[in-house]
Amino acid sequence: MSKGKIVAGVLAPHPPHLVYGENPPQNEPRSECGWENLRWAYERCRKSILKLKPDVLLVHSPHWMTVVGHHVLGVECFQGLSVDPIFPHLFRYSYDLKVDVPLSLAIAEAGKKHGLLTKVMKNPDFRIDYGTICSLHLINPAWDIPIVSISSNNSPYYFSNEVGQEQMEKLGRATREAIEASGKRAVLLASNSMSHRHFTSEPEIPEDMSHEHIYHHGQYLWDMKMLSLMKQGKAKEALAVLPEFIDMASAEVKAGALAWMLSALETPTYPAIVHGYGSVIGTGNAVVEWNQETKGLEL
């Protein structure tokens, strides 16, 4: 068996609005359109990722929030209905997915070797969180690639952003080791927005784009600063300022996905491809790709 590898990592935010705007058959609510800059960014990214022919998609989602350990799915098939508890009028999505259980178990084991508390979720009644579903749909709406879903373990961040980040970087290393041992080609999805302050109301027509803008200019500037570092291939510097970014921009990356992914990618030094940036109900979102094969040289 040849050595497995991570072929790409994607900052893959999960606003349900993007799925709603697209009107896929799995989603019950219907829209006129909406959030095209991000949806078209995802279309570009999707082409690039699927060209890599990955064997497995791994997603780290803030909406599978755990407080005792890092959890992975340990059941092979899940079918169900994901209803967003915050935007149920936009997202009621029927899913049917396959889990790469051997890789999930391998990540849990590798995590333990790194001193992390890991758990395998074996309850077949478990409902997959909407963040995981959204990011996966936007990258692979055909759902024909097995997945690994990893929870976001919040409790280390109770101590400090730095403590939380250290754990996520360990989890990233454990993930890489497990993928390499599996012989598979893997794509990592960090299911996080950037700045993350929502408006607390929405227009009568949710897809009315005349109401859409970033919540606060300061948060926008921070988002741009982070994207600029990513575009310059300065992932190490991005990780260094991540704790401050989290505080200054109320960034959702506090859930740990970005730190996990950049660590698993061995902190890339090549330029990331920013496919697009836009706001969703005030939050800042970017679709960013680190392609390990092209190293950012081509789309």
Add this chain to the structure above:
Amino acid sequence: MNPIVKALIVPGLPQVLLAPEKNPGWHKLRQAMEAARAEIESTQADLILYCSTQWLSVLGYTFQADPAPEWTHVDHNFHELGSMKYKFKIDAAFAAAYAAEVKKDGPHTMLANYRGFPVDTGTIVAQKILNPNNRLPAAMISCNMYAEKNETIEIGRAGLRALEKTGKKAIVVLVSSLSSRFFIKEIDPKEDHISSAKDDEWNRKICELLGDGRLEDVAQVARDFGREANGDMGFKGIWWLDGLCGESNDFSGKLLGYEAIYGTGGAVVTLTPKSAIKSKAMVSEAKAPAPAAGEKHIIEASQAPEPVGAYPHARREGEFLFLSGVGPRARGKKEIPGVTLDKDGNIAAYDVEVQTRSVIENVKMILEASGSSLDQVVDVQAYLTNMKADFPTFNKIYAEYFSKIQATRTTIEVGALPTPIAVELKVVARG
């Protein structure tokens, strides 16, 4: 009729429902919640209203509006404890009434009536233990993650108004931990304890206050508690409960249990009102809308005597209401209570007791029309046209109304007042 029959605070972690046998403390909390259920069942409530800190919203407030939500739920963190199958009976009409009251105050509202809409673990745990078999229809409101103290209290107040308007009596339940610092390593359930001694001390202080029925006092210290003891969602849920329960300490409190759940603090408390709880809107339907910070607001009270010049009855500035001078006249009438005029319009006789009572009743009317009340008065200036003759009587009647309020007062004799009256009050009150 008291719209709040009983208020409860209970933890919402699944150990209490699914695994009480694994730890003596979890078992005690389960028993405490069952004792609370017995208290509930001894009352004549019409519904049970929940707010859980595990059901977060960002778009204002969401209300469960599916009349019969049904699902098999698995907790995202403690999934190994098993599944929670539920089918609840919801008072959707009350949900709509509550949402309408919240909307009046400005926040966005949403009635969620969708198949598969997730009920959170906390609400499920509480409902399955406190209200098994759906003995009471339930109502459920989300906890807005961005709302601070003022807004959260307003959301509670709106719930009280909704109960008054629908004529329903409720058991109201806050589903929230106290301190919320979990162990970050796997523990043997038998060795569970509060993860920090500091958190434990804070929790015990909160428990002591709640056991004494001092809900308003707990609401006052909630921000400190939330910061110091990592309170569950900053312990903001207590503000909702406080707004709903009239913002007072007038309760019989009972601490039925306090134990650790995976390092967090869980308490079971019941609060039974000692006196009637009424919203400000109940006191006066004509509540003036609360102005935004810095905004001036003119108040005309439709029942109060007409002003005799170009001035309003009251004006709101910040947190305070400033009332124009108020006399004893009655709206729409030529005759002035306590004043007898001769045929030329001169004062033939006057009764300072009747006038004083009428003046104070007019003040009360204007305050209530402004959304305030007499007990919110902070300062009074009293004008008498004959200090020597009238002060003793004025002072006696004044004391009947104000002795418990303890507003500051200044009394001045004046040569005349604009109409043939002997008493006028100038009042400042909290809005």
